[in-house]
Amino acid sequence: MRLAELSERSGLPAATIKYYLREQLLSPGRRITATQAEYGDDHLRRLRLVRALIQVGKMPVATARQVLAAVEDESLDQNARLGAAVWALPQGQKPVEDDPATAVARREVELLMRRLDWKECLDAGEEAPAWGTLVVAVSALVRLGYPCDADDLAPYARAAAQLAVTDLDLVEGFHTPLEQVEAAVALTVLYEPVLLSLRRLAEAEESNRRFGTGD
Structure with a gap:
C-alpha cells in the first residue's frame, strides 16, 4: 500500500506517519520510485502499536523507541523478550x-x-x-x-x-x-x-x- 492508504487504514495523518519514520519508530517502506515507497501489513501493525504507546499510553517518543527496540531484540528468548518490552x-x-x-x-x-x-x-x-x-x-x-x-x-x-x-x-x-x-x-x-x-x-x-x- 502507498502512504495515503496506510494513513487511511491506520487512522493516522500522513504527516504523523512521516514523523514516526523520521524518529525511527517505523521502518522505511520499500522504495519504488525516488519519491514514493510501498508499505505492508507489518507497517500497519507497528503503527497501531506506536499509537497505543504514544497516544493512549502518553509515552514520550524517546521512551517508545526504547520499548520498540526491546520488542525487536531477537537475542532474547520469548520470556525475556516479553519481560524486557513490558x-x-x-x-x-x-x-x-x-x-x-x-x-x-x-x-x-x-x-x-x-x-x-x-x-x-x-x-x-x-x-x-x-x-x-x-x-x-x-x-x-x-x-x-x-x-x-x-x-x-x-x-x-x-x-x-x-x-x-x-x-x-x-x-x-x-x-x-x-x-x-x-x-x-x-x-x-x-x-x-x-x-x-x-x-x-x-x-x-x-x-x-x-x-x-x-x-
Whole structure:
C-alpha cells in the first residue's frame, strides 16, 4: 500500500506517519520510485502499536523507541523478550530512600512475594520497575495509616495473578513471537485504563448493594 492508504487504514495523518519514520519508530517502506515507497501489513501493525504507546499510553517518543527496540531484540528468548518490552514501559516514582514508611513497604512487599512464591519477582527485586512502583504505592498507604500489610495486599495479588493468566492467554493467540511481544506491550498499555474503569464500576455496584437504599 502507498502512504495515503496506510494513513487511511491506520487512522493516522500522513504527516504523523512521516514523523514516526523520521524518529525511527517505523521502518522505511520499500522504495519504488525516488519519491514514493510501498508499505505492508507489518507497517500497519507497528503503527497501531506506536499509537497505543504514544497516544493512549502518553509515552514520550524517546521512551517508545526504547520499548520498540526491546520488542525487536531477537537475542532474547520469548520470556525475556516479553519481560524486557513490558519493563521498558513507563513506571511511577522510585521509592524514597531513608524513609521509615518505605522501609515498612519494602518489608511487606517482599513478604507478599514470598508468600505467593513469585520466584521471578523475588529474583529481580527492585530491578523490576513494577516492584519499585508497588513499594511507592504501599509506602503512601503506610504514611496515611491505611491497611497495607502482606495480608491486606494478598487478595489484590491473587486477583492480579488471575488477570495475568488472561493476559497471556490473549498474547498466545497471536501467531509469531514478534506479534506476541507487540501484543503484550499494546495490551498492557490499553487494558490498564480498562481495569481501572471496571474496578470503579464494580465498586459502585458493590457500594449500592451494601449501602444503597433501593431508590
